[in-house]
Amino acid sequence: MSHTPGPWTVYNMIHAETGERLTPTEIGEYVKNCVSVNTENTDFLFISAEKEDGPCDVCHVGNGPDGPYNARLMAAAPELLQALEILLSEAPRSECPVRAAAISIAEEAIAKARGEA
Secondary structure, X not given: OXXXXXXXXXXXXXXXXXXXXXXXXXHHHHHHHHHHHOOOOOOOEEEEEEEOOEEEEEEEEEOOOOHHHHHHHHHOHHHHHHHHHHHHHHOOOXXXXXXXXXXXXXXHHHHHHOOOO
């Protein structure tokens, strides 16, 4: 098994009927329903981080069969972003089409991670 292939997209959780952002109570109900619907895999995975003022939930990954793989990929995202930034800061521009394509993908990924794309 592996992670869910990309591209991945970020969405706000919007109420289907009102068009408004979901409240914390509604999100809790959504999470409860997601867990109770999936009887094969009851793990409900979150990504969290330690901040100066304590632990912080980063996101919910889901409880489908790809959940553990997606969670590992997402947990590695900060280090992957840092590695791309370092590599691009040192990478000379090249006429090699494969290298140019890789650099372009890396630049697009960094812009997406920064909310610039």
